[in-house]
Every structure is written in C-alpha cells, then in structure tokens.
Amino acid sequence: MVQNLNKNIQEGDNPDLTSERLTSTFNTNDMAAQIWGSEKRARRRREISAKIAQMPELHDSKPLPFMTREEKIMESARKLTILTEKMGQIIDPTDPAELYHLNNEVLGLEGNPMALHGVMFIPALSAQASDEQQAKWLPRALRREIIGTYAQTELGHGTNLQNLETTATYDLATQEFVLHTPQITALKWWPGNLGKSSNYAVVVAHMIIKAKNYGPHPFMVQLRDEKTHEPLPGITIGDIGPKMAYNIVDNGFLGFNKYRIPRTNLLMRHTKVEADGTYIKPPHAKINYSAMVHVRAYMLTGQAIMLASALNIATRYSSVRRQGQIDKSQPEVKVLEYQTQQHRLFPSIARAYAFQFAGAETVKLYEHVLKEMKSGNVSLMADLHALTSGLKSVVTYQTGEGIEQARMACGGHGYSMASYISEIYGVAIGGCTYEGENMVMLLQLARYLVKSAALVKSGQSSKLGPLVAYLGVKSEPTSLIDRIPNSGFTEYVKTFQHVSKRQTLKAADMFFGLMEKGEKREIAWNKCSVELNRLAFSQASRLHTRLFIVEAFVRRVNEIADIRIKEALTDLLHLHVNYELLDIASYALEDGFLSASQLDYIRDQVYLYLGKIRPNAVSLLDSWEFSDIELRSVLGRRDGNVYENLFKWAKSSPLNKTDVLPSVTQYLKPMMEKARL
Amino acid sequence: MVQNLNKNIQEGDNPDLTSERLTSTFNTNDMAAQIWGSEKRARRRREISAKIAQMPELHDSKPLPFMTREEKIMESARKLTILTEKMGQIIDPTDPAELYHLNNEVLGLEGNPMALHGVMFIPALSAQASDEQQAKWLPRALRREIIGTYAQTELGHGTNLQNLETTATYDLATQEFVLHTPQITALKWWPGNLGKSSNYAVVVAHMIIKAKNYGPHPFMVQLRDEKTHEPLPGITIGDIGPKMAYNIVDNGFLGFNKYRIPRTNLLMRHTKVEADGTYIKPPHAKINYSAMVHVRAYMLTGQAIMLASALNIATRYSSVRRQGQIDKSQPEVKVLEYQTQQHRLFPSIARAYAFQFAGAETVKLYEHVLKEMKSGNVSLMADLHALTSGLKSVVTYQTGEGIEQARMACGGHGYSMASYISEIYGVAIGGCTYEGENMVMLLQLARYLVKSAALVKSGQSSKLGPLVAYLGVKSEPTSLIDRIPNSGFTEYVKTFQHVSKRQTLKAADMFFGLMEKGEKREIAWNKCSVELNRLAFSQASRLHTRLFIVEAFVRRVNEIADIRIKEALTDLLHLHVNYELLDIASYALEDGFLSASQLDYIRDQVYLYLGKIRPNAVSLLDSWEFSDIELRSVLGRRDGNVYENLFKWAKSSPLNKTDVLPSVTQYLKPMMEKARL
Incomplete structure (x- = not known):
C-alpha cells in the first residue's frame, strides 16, 4: 500500500474527501507537530x-x-x-x-460545572493567599473536596474595578469582615459556576476598616453548606439564566446580607490586616499585569482552535457537497471548486495558523518576561500587556468573522445544529467581550503606542521597546512589494509597518496637538480617546496588531527546516500577507505608498494563492487532528459520509420521539376539526 | 404638562432614558408614519x-x-x-x-407551527392550482381545516432545481402519479412545518410520463391522516432537528416509498396532463420571477425590523448603562457618550432606515411592474429580479453585521438571552442563506450588470433600464463632494455611481475579453464567474446595490414635507452617505476619483454627524414603536429599568427552581464527599 502523506485516509471514506487528501503535498503528522x-x-x-x-x-x-x-x-x-x-x-x-x-x-x-475551579479559583488562591492560607485551602481545592470560583464583576459594573459596590467592612469587635451588597447593581453577576456548582469563591470587595476604604481586595468566602450544598444564611445566589452559548456553565449572581467571614479570610499574600485593624500595604503596589497577560496569551490558542474547527467542518463538507455544473455535460462540481468558496475559507485557514503561531510566540514571550521580572526588569510586562490587549481584540474579532463565514459556506446545513458551527461561534464570539471588552483593549494598546510615538517625536527612538522599534525607522517613499517579489516577505512587512506607523503617528499628533494647546495629559488623552479620535486610535492599534501577527507568521515559517511543510506554509503565508494587505489597502493608497497597479498585483496574488492552496486545503485542516468526538459535527465528519449521518442524526432528534406532537394533539388537531364542522 | 415630542415618556421611567427622549427634535409618532x-x-x-x-x-x-x-x-x-x-x-x-x-x-x-401555511402553501395553490383545484383545496386551507407547506429543497440539493431527485412517475393504468425518493440525498429537507405540523404539502418532483422526464412540477400531496395526524403509509416524515435559531418551526424531511396520488393532484394551472398521459405545455414557459421578487422585496422590511429591534435594545441600554469616568470628579458616564459606541450603533440606525425605505420603494416598484406585466411589458420584471437579488444579499449581510455589533455594544449583558439580541441575530442571519444563497444572488445581479455594460460598450446606452441608466453616463474626472457640500447629496450619489460603474465595466471587460478570444458566451461567463473573477463580479453587484439603497434614501428624504422629520432624517442620511463611502473608499482612491484630503473630509463628516444624531438616537429607534411584548428584551425595555428586571428575570430561570441542582446531588456532592474521606 502506498504511504499517503495525509494520515486521515481510511477505507469506507467518501471518495470525494479521499481525493482531496491524496493531493496533500506534506505529511499531516509533521504539520501537526508545527501546529502543536x-x-x-x-x-x-x-x-x-x-x-x-x-x-x-x-x-x-x-x-x-x-x-x-x-x-x-x-x-x-x-x-x-x-x-x-x-x-x-x-x-x-x-x-x-x-x-x-x-x-x-x-x-x-x-x-x-467546574470550568472556573481550575483556571480561576486555584490560580487566585495560588497568587493571592498567604502560605498559611494556601496550606489550608489549596489541597482541599486540588483534591476537589470543595469547588470554587472567582467573583469580581457586578451587575452594574464590568471592567471598572474601582466602581465595584460590594463592601467588606471590618468589625473590630468580632475580628470579622462583614460582606454586604448595598443595592441590586452591586450583585456579583456573571462569574462562571457561581450560580449552582461552587460552594466557595474568591470574592472581590471594597475593604473598609475604621471607615476608611482601602479599595477592592480578594476574600475567600464559603457560599454553601459543605454537607447539604444549600446556600448559607445571608447569601443570595443563583444562575443568571441562559446565554447565547456556553450554557453548561452556571454563570451566577451573588448577594450578601451582612454576611460575616473571619478576618483571616482576606487573602493576605500581599496586603495584610491585623486583628486590631492595622492595614499593611503590599511591598510594591504596582498593577500586576501578569495574570491578565497569561489569560490573554492562552486565549489566542483557544480562538485559533475554534476557528480551525469551524473551517475543518466547512472545508470537508465543501469537498463532498456538489452543486451546480460548470460544464453541462459533467456532473455537479464540488462547491470547493468555486473561487468564492475558496475566498470564504482559505484566508481564514491562514489566519487560524497565524493566530496559533502568534499565540505560541506570545506565550514564549510571556515566559521570557516572567523570568526577566524575577531579575528585576519589570518594564517589559507593560509592553507585553499592551500587545496582548491588541491581540485579544483583533484575534477574537477575526475568529468570529471567520467562523460565521465558514458556517454560511455550508449553505442551509450550516444553519442546522448538526453542523455545530453556530455553537462554536457562540462560544468564540464571547471572547470579544470577556477578559476586557475589545474596544477597551484597543484603547489600552493605543495609549502605549502614543507613548512610544512620543519617544520618536522627541528623538529618543533608541528607547523604543522591541515590539515598536519600527516606529522609529524611516520608511521608503513607496512600497516595493511587486518589484522585489522574492524578498521573503520583507517588503510586505515593510508595507504593514509603514501603514501602522503612519496611523500611529497621526493619532499621536492629535494628542500632542492638544497637549501643546495647554491641556493636561489626562484631559488631552480623554479628548483624544473619547471625544473625537477614539476611532483613529483603535485603528492604529488594529494595524499594529495585524503587523505583529504577520511578523510572527513570517518568523515561524523562516524557522522551519522540513521542506514540504515549509513550502505549504509559505503558500499559506503568501495568501495571508496579500489578503490582509488588501483588507487595509485604503490606508496605504491614501498617501500613495501603494499604487493602483500594486493593488491589482496584490489582488492577482490572492487569486493565485487561492489556487495553490486548493490541493492542500483539507490537509491543512486535517493537520489540526481534531477527532470526531471533539468536533461534534455531522457535516465535519472525518469520513465525509455526511448525508446518511445527517438523516440518522435528524431521526433521533427529540421532536421525533412521537409521530404526533402534543402541540398537534392539544391544539392544532382540535383547531382543524372545529373548522371542518 | 409640556407636550413632549417623544411619545414614549412615562412616569417611573429610568431618568437616564427620559433625558435622552427629552432632546428629541421631532415627534416620534410622525416619524413612525414615515417608517410604516x-x-x-x-x-x-x-x-x-x-x-x-x-x-x-x-x-x-x-x-x-x-x-x-x-x-x-x-x-x-x-x-x-x-x-x-x-x-x-x-x-x-x-x-x-x-x-x-x-x-x-x-x-x-x-x-x-403554521408559518409556511400562509406565506408559501396558500400562495402556491393560488398561483399554480387550476380554478377547479383551487375550489377544492383553497377554502379548506383558508379555514384551517388542513395545514400545508411547500416542499422543494432536498437533502443533497438546494438552489439547483434541475438536479432535484424526487420523481413523480405517471401510471397510466391507475391514472396516478407515483412519488418516489430514490436515495437519501433525494429526501425533501428543510421545508418549514413539514416535519410535524403540516398534513398536506405542495411537493416539487420531476414528472415522468412514458419514460420521458418533463422536469420539476408541483403536486398536492396529503402527508398525514386527517383524523389521527399519523403519517400515511409510504411516507417517511419528521423534524430535521434543532437549528441555530427559528426553532419553533419544525423544518422537516420527507421521503416517498412509491407513494401514489391521483393524476389530478398535479397542480394544473399552467401545465396539464390528461388521463392518457398527454402533456400539455403551459402557454408561455418563461420563468416566472414574480414570486421570488415578491418574497425578496418583503424580506427587506423584515430585515430592517430586526436590525432596528436590536439597535433599539442596545441604544436604550447604552443610555442607562454607566461606565467609566471622563472627568474623575464626575459620576460614571452613559456609555452612549463614547464615540466608539456611537460609531457602533448610529451608522446601523441609518441603515435600518435606508433598508426600510429601499424596501418600501421596491415593493412599490414590484406592484408597478406587475401592472406593466398585465399589459404585456414583461422585461421590467427581469430588471427588478436582478435588483432584488442584490438587495437581498447586501441587506441580509449588513443587517447581521449590525445586529452583532449592537449585541457587543451591550457588553456582557448582550450575551445573556435577557438581551434577546442573539436570538434576533440567529433569525436574521438565516436570511443570508434562504431564498437564494447570497453569493449566488450577487452573481445573478452581476449577469444583469454585464448585459447592461454590453449595451454601453456597443453604443446602445439609450436601451438601458432605469435602474442602470447611470452606466451610460460619463462621470467627471474627480469627485466634488467637499466642494459642493450643499448639493443635496447629488455629489455623493455621483461618487457612488462612478465607483459602481467603474467596477461593473471592469468586470464586463474581463467577460468580453474572453468572448473576443473566441469563447462561447456560457463558457466565458463561467470562466468569469467561477474561475477567476467571481469576486470582482460580486463586488460590482454590491456596489450597484449600495448605490440603489443610497438613492432610495435620498429620494425618500426629498419627498418629506414635515420640516422636523426632514431635518432629523437629513442628518441620518448625511451619516449614511459618508459612512458608506468611507467603507468603499479604496475603490474610489484607486483611480484618484477621491483624494486623500477628500477622505479626511468624509471622516470628519462621519464624526460630525455622529454628534448631531446623538440627541435623537433613542427617539429615532423609539419611532419604530416596537412594544415590550414584541421586543422580548430585558435590556431593551421601554422604561429603562434594566437592573431590577434582569434580577427578576434571572431568579425565574429554570435552573433556579431548586437551590441544589440534580447534577450536584447525583455527581458533584458525592465526588466532594469521597475526596474528603
């Protein structure tokens, strides 16, 4: 038997899918090694x-x-x-x-039901509880004697931590904190698994001692009786109701009616409160970005996986679905033959890879920066925080867009839950909102970009961090993308740099213009970011982020030794840079950096690489090696035997348990009978 | 008491919403008259x-x-x-x-459960059954003695009617048609209410008489016993399972095992088959576009309503949600203060109005064309069919986009089903796929545009239909939008015309280039539309359609007499033309029709009109006069009392029926207990 490069071929598969796999130019196991x-x-x-x-x-x-x-x-x-x-x-x-x-x-x-226990509750205890507290609670949490979550967001308050309303007032007499929810908007709202599953939570509340507010602090709080799991007296708790998706999680609400916890339940790794109410400040009060950076860096992988899953489903199905004849004497063609279908799917395949590679690079960067921090170099974390804010925003948005296009590329059947794509979309798109609303994230990055632009303007480009060094480099008058086609993507990167730099400096000019008119820094920033030019700032952030993604993709491809893998990914990268550039072309046309004929060149390149990727399309997605169990999609089955399984799936749908629905027996049949009289 | 222009103010309303309503510059009842x-x-x-x-x-x-x-x-x-x-x-x-x-x-x-009965089953009988047949079935259907639907699409076959596989073979001996489903892909699949509710359907099948296939024809078919509602022998029928949305409808599957119906169940208004199998052709076999045009024209209103509903929810909520301080000495601001929020919502408000006006104009056009048809002028229907194909595609896409942005503009609570926006999205976005997949629709319009371009190229511009007459008009060398700001939008329309014309002629050039090289018309078309330039064609269609929408909006505003209404809608139209132009700017920058400074002018205009619309934003949506019963949204309540009602809603969620979930009692509690041993 011939060794096929694509390792997903089995007997009994739909031949239309097998024929796609036979054209793979690379070993899918080797590609999986790149991906993972x-x-x-x-x-x-x-x-x-x-x-x-x-x-x-x-x-x-x-x-x-x-x-x-x-x-x-x-x-x-x-x-x-x-x-x-x-x-x-x-x-x-x-x-x-x-x-x-x-x-x-x-x-x-x-x-x-325990989604938050591992990713929020245990890390919160690890980072914020003292050694003594950890010894008491961590082993119990790890053994799953208790289930916990992290409760911060309130009904009326999201990102703005300072405006949380829940209070923890210290009662000197009993050495207890009294947790209280002063009004409805102060209810904790949204924390995952808070509603029904958890019996403990780390709760963030304003700490008040002797009438002085020390701001939000984390407290370990028991919510439910360990034996009965009933809510404890003074606790109002429940599920916040169904959501667009992610409905296995019981996101919850939580209210306190003068609920008392021991003083020693304040998590005291950093801050301490003594029995007499003495408050001991943490040694350095600087904002600790690292938890946020950590979560956002890992979000990129999660988003890449969801995007690749949806594309996997749509691309496999597009290989077995036949519709329309190009030549009337021939049978109907696979819909993957249509360039519009390729254009819907392939640029997103490139993005899924780009996000995965950018995610891996960010995680590495994070680990590097953590090390640097330990040796006292703290500044890098702020840089990385700015970058991950932008990445989180751009990646979640483009992932949602790509998943919806994948769903629509499946025609009617994409709309059926048998495709499962709409559920993937529902989960992925939540990422635009949680862990920092995307628009807020873009403005965080913009603030960093404007600071960097200030260095350039004051002749201190040498002080720029590595992620923004290009802001200090003068660019050529026009792009050379079509003149140096074998530049190894250098000219593309330069074009992205030019566009991002120009938009950043433009945004910064607005800011400094206001400063020069005598506005205070904070007011000038607000005027820029809120009143008039917020859009320009968010654009600068998007362009900077997209540049980083392109560069991460280029760096990764340059590192690859395996020639087959390198070739396949180089084609994908070609599609990526041209597609992305086309998408932001108006910024480069504006100042003549790109010409109209260069735009035509870019378009032609997009068409060219859609065709080049076609023989590898299915294999590029097979390489993520999602099992059928994980994909949960009838349309996306590995074997491509879609239609018989759609029928099987439908027959077992709950509505088909009986031939005649109760709604018919109770309402529609009597209605028809009455009309017949 | 002062008469407020906004008619939605009541005692007990959230004052943050009332203050928005007090700034209305127009009477919302008068605006409602414009909308409806x-x-x-x-x-x-x-x-x-x-x-x-x-x-x-x-x-x-x-x-x-x-x-x-x-x-x-x-x-x-x-x-x-x-x-x-x-x-x-x-x-x-x-x-x-x-x-x-x-x-x-x-x-x-x-x-x-009867969604299709009124909009598909009865119209199908009215249009395709003979007078005699109508007398037999229509009164029963109208009295609701029977429930019916229309079954055309099959599991393996969507838009391509000729490739349907279900057969109706005439049995001369018994004078019956034998309906049969030859294989799984031939199962009828998707028709609404087919699965469980209907007992009759108009079924489309290939009619075969004496071994000759006459192509797809409609048959009246009884599916279920009228008494028991059980499926009749020879019928396999059921629900196709849950979907992304629209789940109250039992979309169904249907298979026939040599199922016999009388010859007289062939709908014989046009075609006839006599007892001896003689086939009598309809008098004119021309495709009848009018049903499709009718449905698509009405779809526009439906989409506009869904877009406006989502925006209504988001804009009201943005007026009562406060987050972030611009000035630290002040309380948190309404999120509607943020320009990014305005930018997310207001251009879509303009689109909702534009779609509603374009929809009304299209319906009028349809009625006019129907009249013309009766006096023998058939050509106009093809023109209108092309236009509605484009409109259906552009409007459903932009509606989906606008609804998702509205949802995300609500932050976390938008993700809750309490907002109901994700359900609106699920229903609206289905419109991208049903009634003709959007990509197919754009190519239908493109075909018409290329034909029109051929007239221009051969010097026959005078033969152009009114909807494409601009293709024959020479445009100025550059846009004058910033030089004639008070042109009553004429210069904007001209710019849209220039862009649409240029893209259409460019696409047509590709087509004629291939024709000149000796390709046959159909092959050249396929090469253009499938192989290489499908994207260019779909772009031309989009631009043409967006031009029509802009023009319809301009025409409507020009007709308005009421000065307050006219002013408010003129502001909205200003936002619309500038926002839309910015969105397609790269097409106009490419050939220098727009300059970089004109682009800056357009951007400034967008910012300017976001601000102008702000005081009317809530009132522009109140004017659609959706009741709370219709909106079904806690966030979008007329009274703006969101937080207490979110809490009330959540408390009554099914998961809160018991304090301890069965999943905890059965699994999580034993797990924790075991760990404690």
Missing part, C-alpha cells in the same frame, strides 16, 4: 484521542444539541466525576496542554 | 399593540429563552388557536401588514 509545537506534543494528542475513543463512558451519551440545558449540565457533571477518577490513566494531569486537550474532547466547548 | 408608510398605518400598529397588551392569553406565558423547544412549540400552537378565533377582533385579517404586525407581537420572530 513539537512532534511529541502532537503524538500525545493522538494518543489521548485514541484512549478516549475507547472509553464510551466519556462520550456524549447523545448529541449535545438534543439536550436541554439541565441535561447538558447533568451529562457534564457525570463526565467530570469519571475524569476525576480516571484522568491519570489518560493524561499526565500536571501537563496543562494535555489537560486542555482532554477537556476539549470529553467536555467540549460549552463549558462544564 | 402612512399616518394611518402607524396608528393602526399602535392600536393593535394596545389591544394585544390587554389580552394576557396572547402574551408569552414565560420568557421564551426559559422554554425547551417542545415547550416553545406548544406555546406557539396555543396562541395560534386563540388567534384563529380572535384575530378578527384585533386586526383586519385581509390586511397583510396588520397580520404581519400581529404575528411579530404575539408569535414572535422564532416562527410558529
């Missing part, structure tokens, strides 16, 4: 998937879209308890990447 | 809403997001039977606009 960071990591993913495939107790007992929210939560809790017992047989539980993959396969995208 | 077409129509809407408000049996018995799909269907059937009895007390049932409004209020957006 190493050969070992990719292999472990396959091993884990194979083990899960053999454990039916970890599979969905029926398709998730057929379950009510309550049933989904039950199903997820069922799997959680099995995993608690058997996890060690499947993965190395100390390896976060293996745990992440296990969760995606078994529990899926829609969340689970 | 006449003072009378607007007044009737208010009267109908008022009546419904007093009939609790027609209200949702609990919020729809708290119901399972089965419960929603039950609820909807319940209301349907009440409406069947009481409709006449509320509306004039012969007035489609009143019926439409009633349905939106009482049944809502998510469909109902």
